[in-house]
Amino acid sequence: MNGGRTGDLLVVNDLHVAVGGGAGAIEVVRGVSFRLGSGEVLGLVGESGSGKTMTVSAIPRLLPSGAKVTGGTVCFKGEDLLGVPRQRLSEVRGKEISMVFQDSLTSLDPIMRVGPQVREPLVLHRLAGRRAATLTAQQELHRLGIPDPGRAMMRYPHEFSGGMRQRAVIATALIAAPPLVIADEPTTALDATVQAQILDLLGRLNRELGVAVILISHDLAVVSEISKTVAVMYAGRFVEFGPTRDLLAQPRHPYTRALLQSMPSPDVPKTRRLAAIPGEPPLAGALPSGCPFHPRCPYAAEICRSAEPPLEPVGHSLVSCWFAKDGSLPAAPKETVTSTVRVLAPDVSETVEPESPAPDAILSLEHVTRHFLMPNRLPFTAPAHVHALDDVSLTVRRGQVLGIAGESGCGKTTLGRCALRLLDVDSGRIRFMGRDITRTGGEDLRQLRRYMQPIFQDPYASLNPRSPIGDSVGEPLIAFGVAHDERKRRVREVLDFVGLGARYAAHLPHELSGGQRQRVGIARAIALNPELIVADEPISALDVSVQAQIINLFKDMQREFHLALIFISHDLRVVRHLSTHIAIMFLGQVVEHGPSEVVCSRPLHPYTAALLSSVPAVLGAAPRERIVLSGDPPSPSAPPSGCRFRTRCRFAQAVCAQTPPELHEVEAGRAVACHFPLSGGG
Amino acid sequence: MIGYVARRLFLLVPILLGMTVIAFAVSRAIPTDPVVAALGQQAADHPAIVAAYRHHWGLDQPLPMQYLTYVKNLLHGDLSDSIYTHRPVTQDLRSYMPATIELATATILLSTILSVPLGIVAAVTRGTTPDLIVRLVTLVGVAMPIFWLALAALDVFYLHLGIAPAPGRLNPTDAPPPNVTGMYTVDSLIAGNMKTFWDAVSHLALPALIMATWSTGTLTRMTRTSMLSVLPQGFLRMVRSKGATELHTVLGHAAPNALIPVVTVVGLAYGDLLTGVILIETIFGWPGIGHYAYEAAIYADFPAIMGVTLVFGVIYTIVNLCVDLVYAALDPRIRAAMISGRR
Ligand code: SF4
């Protein structure tokens, strides 16, 4: 319909997308409009199911089968892409608009060498002959920081690490120099330090080559790093759309505001519960009436339930809320429905820190080592060792939360499983409440399980799909012979505690949402009043707006039960917010360990510093110098000699390659494994 | 990679040894008396004849001795003589096996050429008319009793229409080409005798076509299923986003990935065909290994049974090895696993 101002590269107008056909069709995008000028960066934020991926997939008409555009126009350089014939479409794709998808492993043809895949756009569009295209592809890979691009071209996707693959995908998207690149969660599957590299790269490409970028993420912080404008999507529509700075500094929509407040950040005191958004994001097929956010909105009024607010200009932004006009939203939202019902004075700033003498050590690992053998089906070949844990010593005391952070493959999951004796260790010692349990087995081990409980990333996998929640929660109680009535009472109690309420006892796991299932996982873990809980990535699978609820629940649990908690996560923001102590792991070893605030504000190990600086910051408050690590984590089966971090360390010296640094105490309760620890401050 | 093949071939030794033990035990456990079977009831009533016979064939030795003798001869490439045909089993196998190989190869080539495009078309047009037609036809192919189909085909094409030749490998008036491989089509080509070649081909056509109805059905469905599992994968969306046409996306990226698992099924089907389809061989007067195995079983012809068993063992192992190698050639991930010794 409207052509668009001159200079507009892309004009999306009133886009509608539906999944399914006929009467059962569900609208997943409900009228999205925006303009993008050449060389601009638009960030698109939303939770799963908000319609963000559908919106951008519709632009080059790459919607998954079953979904189709039901209305609106997509004008690219003045041409409505929704109306052009297929032939024209394949001329546009790759040459004018290219895409970077989330999962780089599934984005590449697994049986084709990387080189031909990267150069394919040039070949398909006849922009270059094969030989010239190969050269260009090499240059492109080189520009994206892939070492030895000539050899890299000859390799297959599975021989690349996640970061390398994502770079190859980005190289493919850029090779034909398209004016628009759409990146759909390009960093979600990657480790923190690699994520930082990729974001850096996208930002640079935009600045240096003037490529316009649409960057999609569920993480407002990621998007705000490089976008000038941000759109927040909720239930298939933009709810707030405006300049990044305004949106972050003065969010106008209650959802944006709540998202920002629910993020764990160094500015939120550890003792405070996060301002979690209650409830869960709605399903596309069952949107609430009126404003779809109203069941979760602290400001909801009568009109919100009956009519959906239009997207209207407020300040420099567009906002879809009846009360978004300046000043009409109360500044500080009143504390609303919290997940837990009990009275737990939320702001009593009593830290869980040192009570008089050091509290009892609940669990200690002493020099624990665990190797894995790669499976090997044929005789006569030497199996490969993977050092999952190498000489790890840690202690967690009653009332403490020990956060374990590190990138994939650093051994944090193995550590959790060894601590719970779900895995045997090769050497070293595990003490639990003063007792050596390294080799405990059989009935003794079973009895021990009463005092140590796991919480997993996906509680669904550990719940019997056919038994009601109440039974699942009561199961450990039966195992340890708790009488029927007592059991009933306890199940009710813990379900109440996790904010599900006793009425959920009769529900089946599949009737629950992800957040609710994680609550069940927590209820089950605390049912026996254990001394130790090991939680492995317990919130990573949850929607952003739900994560804060579960983080709060962990905080409540800690206060109420005063147990020892080991909290494993790749997300340093969460670990920092939740734990009293932190251990940073790299390739099977603890490289730094100490009280979490001290470690996070004054990191001593270069890796800790890099990890901290790779955490995307929402309000680019103090422009920090970002430490972008080069390369990817080395392979755990062949770690570098000496200090394992040395291949990525900016401070590495000759000695680092020869002598592995010992983990040594530098101040009380603070240890680091580095020959040249950073001096405080940085 | 060479190391891998060597290891696999080396493993063939224990497999074959194991098979001889089993085959030996089973063939001796069959309640049929080979003497009766071979000499007839009358001769079997004469103890002297029986004793002489048993001594000649080593049947009077204790079982372990019989086995050791057998293995010793085996190592010299001697599978001993068939009780029924009175010829060395190796010679029998050499004359029967090529016929089967010829038929099986023709069948598998035919059905692969047919089923891959059919399966791809069906998957791409999933749920629409072309897909339905392909699925219906292949269903019929799989479900139809093959001997019935063979008889019906002979009846129509040979008896009524007269466009197919009579059963057998060649017209009775044609002399077989000089023996090189034992496969008449190949041998006649080597001899440059086109007339015999076309004759052999025309005799081959009908049985191969009939057997192919079955394997084409299976292969088409396998191709379709495999394509359907590849088509929704993310890398195809990426290929499209580069500006590839649908044709290039399907043929250039989807099909190469989808056909890898099909290789296994082709291999298995080929193995099945190679071990002979007795009914077809009988109906079409095809002197193949299935035929031979059948007679060996009826006459309790131990050396022949053992020989056939060993040949089948070798065929299965080699076909499996070839499938694995083709797999490795097609899929770099598997190749990597093989080279690193993790497979
Ligand atoms: S319209 Fe009402 S319910 Fe919706 S966000 Fe605004 S105040 Fe909340």
Ligand code: SF4
């Ligand atoms: S020991 Fe050397 S290489 Fe390792 S972290 Fe310290 S400075 Fe870097």
